[in-house]
Each structure stands twice: as C-alpha cells, then as structure tokens.
Amino acid sequence: MAEDGLIAGILDGLSLRSAAFIVTIYGDVVLPRGGVLWTGTLIEICERVGINESLVRTAVSRLVAARRLKGERAGRRSYYRLDASAQKEFAEAATLLYAPDIPAHGWQILHAPALSEDDAHRLRMGHLGGQVYIRPDRGQPAPRGAVLFHATDPETLPALAGYWDLSALQTRYLDMLSRFAGLRNAGRLHGLSDADALVARLLLVHVYRNVLLRDPRLPATVLPPDWKGAEARDLFRALYRDLTPKAERHIAARFEGTDGLLTETTPESTTRLAGIA
Structure with a gap:
C-alpha cells in the first residue's frame, strides 16, 4: 500500500x-x-x-x-x-x-568552574575556553556555582558560531x-x-x-x-x-x-x- x-x-x-x-x-x-x-x-x-x-x-x-x-x-x-x-x-x-519560540536577547557568558563537559554539552553551551561558556540569552537560570554575565551582540558576531x-x-x-x-x-x-x-x-x-x-x-x-x-x-x-x-x-x-x-x-x-x- x-x-x-x-x-x-x-x-x-x-x-x-x-x-x-x-x-x-x-x-x-x-x-x-x-x-x-x-x-x-x-x-x-x-x-x-x-x-x-x-x-x-x-x-x-x-x-x-x-x-x-x-x-x-x-x-x-x-x-x-x-x-x-x-x-x-x-x-x-x-x-x-x-x-x-522564544527569541534570544543578547548572550549569557558564564564562568562555571563546577560545570562538566557533559553538562555544558547538554545545556548546548559554546566553550570560550577554560571555565567560560556562552549561549544565547533566553532568560535561562545559571547552573549551580556559575557566575553569569549578560552581553549585547558584539561586533564579531558571525565568529560566535565557531564555538558550536x-x-x-x-x-x-x-x-x-x-x-x-x-x-x-x-x-x-x-x-x-x-x-x-x-x-x-x-x-x-x-x-x-x-x-x-x-x-x-x-x-x-x-x-x-x-x-x-x-x-x-x-x-x-x-x-x-x-x-x-x-x-x-x-x-x-x-x-x-x-x-x-x-x-x-x-x-x-x-x-x-x-x-x-
């Protein structure tokens, strides 16, 4: 059929x-x-x-x-x-x-010493290096122990895609x-x-x-x-x-x-x- x-x-x-x-x-x-x-x-x-x-x-x-x-x-x-x-x-x-869909308003930049690689991947974060991560800001709460910073769109915007x-x-x-x-x-x-x-x-x-x-x-x-x-x-x-x-x-x-x-x-x-x- x-x-x-x-x-x-x-x-x-x-x-x-x-x-x-x-x-x-x-x-x-x-x-x-x-x-x-x-x-x-x-x-x-x-x-x-x-x-x-x-x-x-x-x-x-x-x-x-x-x-x-x-x-x-x-x-x-x-x-x-x-x-x-x-x-x-x-x-x-x-x-x-x-x-x-919830549009993103800028970016979250997180210093997260306690965040494992698996958890960062599960949370769909980009890894900026060391213990610093980035993701679009949709109002998500920070992982436990993380320090959260909010950023507007930087001039190097297209380059951000390289972190994923x-x-x-x-x-x-x-x-x-x-x-x-x-x-x-x-x-x-x-x-x-x-x-x-x-x-x-x-x-x-x-x-x-x-x-x-x-x-x-x-x-x-x-x-x-x-x-x-x-x-x-x-x-x-x-x-x-x-x-x-x-x-x-x-x-x-x-x-x-x-x-x-x-x-x-x-x-x-x-x-x-x-x-x-």
Missing part, C-alpha cells in the same frame, strides 16, 4: 533505539493524557516501527532502572507511568518542541528534511490510515527532537546563510499539525491507560497544537 511505502521510506536507514522511541511515545502521546500506558499498547505501537515485544520489555526495564518510568499493576495487566523524576526533563523537551559544531547539526537537519519530504504532499497525507498518521507523527517528533535538543538555537545573524534549522522547524510544525487529527483519533481508539482508552484531546494536547500553530 502507498502509505506502507511512505512509512518504510521514513524508517529507511533510521537508527531507532527502543528506549529512545518509547520516550518519544510517552512525551508526545502519554504525558498530555495522564502519563500512564498499558504495556500491550506500547508493544503494539512499537511493532509498527520494527521494535518487537522482547526489545520493548527490555527497554522498559532499563527506563524503570533509570527512574524514567514506574511500573504498576491493575489485575493481570501491567502499566507504566512517568516517574516523578522524569517530569521536569519531559516538560523541558515539550516546551522546545511545541511552544512558540553546526556542521553536525546541519547534517541532521538535512536528513530530517529528506526523510520526511514524502509527507509534504497533501494528497499522500490524505491517504494515510489513522494508525500510520500516528506512526508518522511519532517518527517526526523522534527525529526532530533528537536534533533540536542538541541545537543551541543561535540567532539568525550568527548562523550560516544556508542553515536548515528554520526550514526543519517549519516542516515539523506543518506536518505535526496536519497529521494530528488522524493520529489523535487512533490514540482514542487504541491507546489504553488504567482508566480505559485515552482521550482524543486534552487541554494540554490542545495547548501544544496551539503553540505549534
């Missing part, structure tokens, strides 16, 4: 780790609908992208050990909900994905644009089943999130003229909006929590869609 080929094209060559995809499912679908999902539903949706039951159960065990999911039982069924320790992480990712590996991010954005090019055709979107619309939306979120969480979101004045980040964001928002009616119809028909089928929409899912629009 045409839609089968469309999903297969998105999946072609995509390195899809079980635990990471389950995180995508919880972040995009489950979090706005109470945060808990039946294991059977999780297995069913993962099978559609080639992740079998054994891999799902192994990944869930690892996520429980990492305190990102927490198991519970109702009768003979097992359910997993977001662990309280993962709520902040999921909420921060959701803000980046679904909320309107933009080439790796550009490659990821180009891959995303190529991978989802087939979904740009409205006629092909119309032919998708409800289930495949949800799979396509989950894959869209998964691929985009994996690059967005690494992107420092530098001001346009710093970025190279052929930068694809804005184009990828526009594609994400347009496709997410167009896929959502069918995707959420499938959620309401097949996704089960402890109280039965999940609802098609919630105030949080509606807010997300409004933020994208």
